[in-house]
Amino acid sequence: MHPTLTAFKGQRGVSIASSVRERSGFLYMVSAYLVWGMFPAFFVLLSAVNPLESVPWRAIWSFVFSTVLVLATGRWRQLVGVLKNKRQFGFLALSGLLLLLNWQTFVYGAVSGHIIETSLGYFINPFFTIALGVIFLKERMRPIQWLAVSIAFLAVIELTVAYGQLPWIALVLALSFGLYGFVKSKAVEAVDPTVGMSVETLTMFPFALVQLVIFTLVATTTPAVFMGLSTNLLMMASAPVSILPLILFAAGAKWLPLIYIGFIQFMTPILSFLFGYLVMGEPMSAARWVGFIVVWLGVLLLIIDMASRARTQRKLVKPGGIS
Numbered sequence: 001m002h003p004t005l006t007a008f009k010g011q012r013g014v015s016i017a018s019s020v021r022e023r024s025g026f027l028y029m030v031s032a033y034l035v036w037g038m039f040p041a042f043f044v045l046l047s048a049v050n051p052l053e054s055v056p057w058r059a060i061w062s063f064v065f066s067t068v069l070v071l072a073t074g075r076w077r078q079l080v081g082v083l084k085n086k087r088q089f090g091f092l093a094l095s096g097l098l099l100l101l102n103w104q105t106f107v108y109g110a111v112s113g114h115i116i117e118t119s120l121g122y123f124i125n126p127f128f129t130i131a132l133g134v135i136f137l138k139e140r141m142r143p144i145q146w147l148a149v150s151i152a153f154l155a156v157i158e159l160t161v162a163y164g165q166l167p168w169i170a171l172v173l174a175l176s177f178g179l180y181g182f183v184k185s186k187a188v189e190a191v192d193p194t195v196g197m198s199v200e201t202l203t204m205f206p207f208a209l210v211q212l213v214i215f216t217l218v219a220t221t222t223p224a225v226f227m228g229l230s231t232n233l234l235m236m237a238s239a240p241v242s243i244l245p246l247i248l249f250a251a252g253a254k255w256l257p258l259i260y261i262g263f264i265q266f267m268t269p270i271l272s273f274l275f276g277y278l279v280m281g282e283p284m285s286a287a288r289w290v291g292f293i294v295v296w297l298g299v300l301l302l303i304i305d306m307a308s309r310a311r312t313q314r315k316l317v318k319p320g321g322i323s
Contacts, residue, residue, distance in 0.1 A: 025255030029264050032248035035241070037271025039106070040115045042241055044280070046234055047111040048227065052215045054111075054235060055104045056208035061239035063201035069243070070198045078195045088191060089199060095184040096200030100207060102176040103242075109169040115276030116284065120159070121173030122269035123295050126262070126302055127152040128178035136182065144308075148301035155294035162287035193250035197243055262306045266299065 046054050070079050082088045109118040127149050133139040141149070159167050184196070216223055253261065273292075276282045284292075 021255040022257075025252040026260065026264075028248045028252030029256050029261060030267070032245040032252060033264050033267040034271070035245040035248070037268040038275075039241075040110045040118065040272050040275050041279075042234075042238070043107050043110040044115075046107075046231070046238070049111075049231065049235070050215070050219065050221065051104065051108040051111055053212065053219070053223070054238075055100070055107050056212040056215070057235045058103060058107075058238040058242060059100060059201060059204040059208035060212070061236050062242050063198070063205045065239035066194065066198040066201050066243055069194050073194065075192055075195050078192055079198055082191055082195055082199055091183055091186045092191070092196055092199040093203040095180050096203035097207070098176050098180040098183060099200055100204045102173060102180060105169055105172045105176065109173070113280070113282060114169050115280055116273055116282045116288075117167055117169045118173060119269040119272035119276060120167060120292065120295065121170035122177070122272070123266070123292075123299060124152050124156070124170065125174040125177050126265070127298065128174045129181065132178055132182050142305065144301055144305045148298040148305070151294060151298035151301065155291050155298065158294060159288065159291035162285060162291055193247055197246055263303065266303075 043054075070076055082092065105121075106118055109115065109121075130141060130145055130149060134141055156167065156171070159170075277284060
């Protein structure tokens, strides 16, 4: 066979394999963000349970679930290795505490009638991520990013006026999740996502246990464990519901370019916003609409920037021709 034809067939095979991997990555990633987008609907089912009690249970059951996964998949040696590595353990422990803060804030927002504000947090999260890159990694922002971040900052000011106070739920969610991703990236990519989640939930466990004991001692309401089988099953289910999308995300991130992940991430706040507004009937005053529209304008600018970068990258990486 002619060597040029052989090379062409080889390139074609690589191209097909790459396309299949990208499609698989896309399906994994969409599934992850779809589950995250439906989180409010799940945690509304637990609205009878105080968030100060349901979140510790979520962390405890997540620790149990992730540990069982590690043992069932034979990754316990990797887990021991990470626990012995001070650097990896330190970063994962910190990311676990940030995740616990994020969970606590999100569940409080979901069960207290602030689902739309939780969606705001994930709309502005990319702006926090950009800011973290500038502050800690000394990255330079492109002009369109400066404009987008400035617009988002103005939107937060406008929404503060509209709410009559800082939209603290949105800000804590954006900051905690942005820092979570930044810190976890420092834990070295070689850490298996299941192992990493097990270490994070191990860190959460003692804090969750202390919080649960304190709440039980001071609470005047009936503890969740006495609320019936369905409530307890839902609290147990919060573990796989929390961990499986993280695994799907990790699987998708292996094959999907970051540029596409950037687009897909907006599925979650869009779904949350629609659930809060259309299903739960949360009010949206004219001033709040203005604030959200301004945020969406900033998001649109980020999407335009991402699309522009994607086109530039495609031009720089041209497929080889047949000579």
